[in-house]
Amino acid sequence: MSSHITLRNLILAGLAGEIAFEAYACLVSPLLFGVALGPANLIVALGNITAGIALPYWAGFIIHFMIGAVGFSTFVWITHLITKANLILSGAIAGFVLWFVAQGVLAPAVGRSFMMGFGAYTQSSFIGHVGMATLMGYVLLKLGSSKALKTA
Known part of the structure; x- marks a missing residue:
C-alpha cells in the first residue's frame, strides 16, 4: 500500500463517524443527558455572525455533516501522522481537540460561555466528539489505512 491514505477511506470513515454522531446527538444524548446536541445551530450562528448570512437549519x-465527513476524518489521520499513535487513539485525541474547539472556541465566538459552563450539553458533546472521531480512527484502521506506517 502507498504511504498516503485514500480519499475513499477518509470519506467512508467520516461518514461512519458523522452518522454515529448525529444518531447519538438526536437519540442517545437526550436519554443520557437530557439535551439533544445541535451542531447545525453553531454553524447557523457562525454564518450569521461572521458573514451576515442567515442559513436555514x-x-x-449539511455543512456540519460535510465538514465532519471529510474534515474530521482528515484531522484524525493528521493526528495519527503527527503523534504516531495508533488510529484509534489518534481518533480519541482528535475528538478531544474537536470538542475543545467546538465548546471552548466556537461556542464563545457565538456568544456562549466558555465550554458552555461544563454543563450537560458540554459533557454530552465530549462523548459525541470523542466517540465520533474514535470510530473514524477504527474505520480507517479496518480499511487498512495504517499499513504503510506499520511497515515503514
Missing part, C-alpha cells in the same frame, strides 16, 4: 446541518 438544514443548510447548517
Whole structure:
C-alpha cells in the first residue's frame, strides 16, 4: 500500500463517524443527558455572525455533516501522522481537540460561555466528539489505512 491514505477511506470513515454522531446527538444524548446536541445551530450562528448570512437549519446541518465527513476524518489521520499513535487513539485525541474547539472556541465566538459552563450539553458533546472521531480512527484502521506506517 502507498504511504498516503485514500480519499475513499477518509470519506467512508467520516461518514461512519458523522452518522454515529448525529444518531447519538438526536437519540442517545437526550436519554443520557437530557439535551439533544445541535451542531447545525453553531454553524447557523457562525454564518450569521461572521458573514451576515442567515442559513436555514438544514443548510447548517449539511455543512456540519460535510465538514465532519471529510474534515474530521482528515484531522484524525493528521493526528495519527503527527503523534504516531495508533488510529484509534489518534481518533480519541482528535475528538478531544474537536470538542475543545467546538465548546471552548466556537461556542464563545457565538456568544456562549466558555465550554458552555461544563454543563450537560458540554459533557454530552465530549462523548459525541470523542466517540465520533474514535470510530473514524477504527474505520480507517479496518480499511487498512495504517499499513504503510506499520511497515515503514
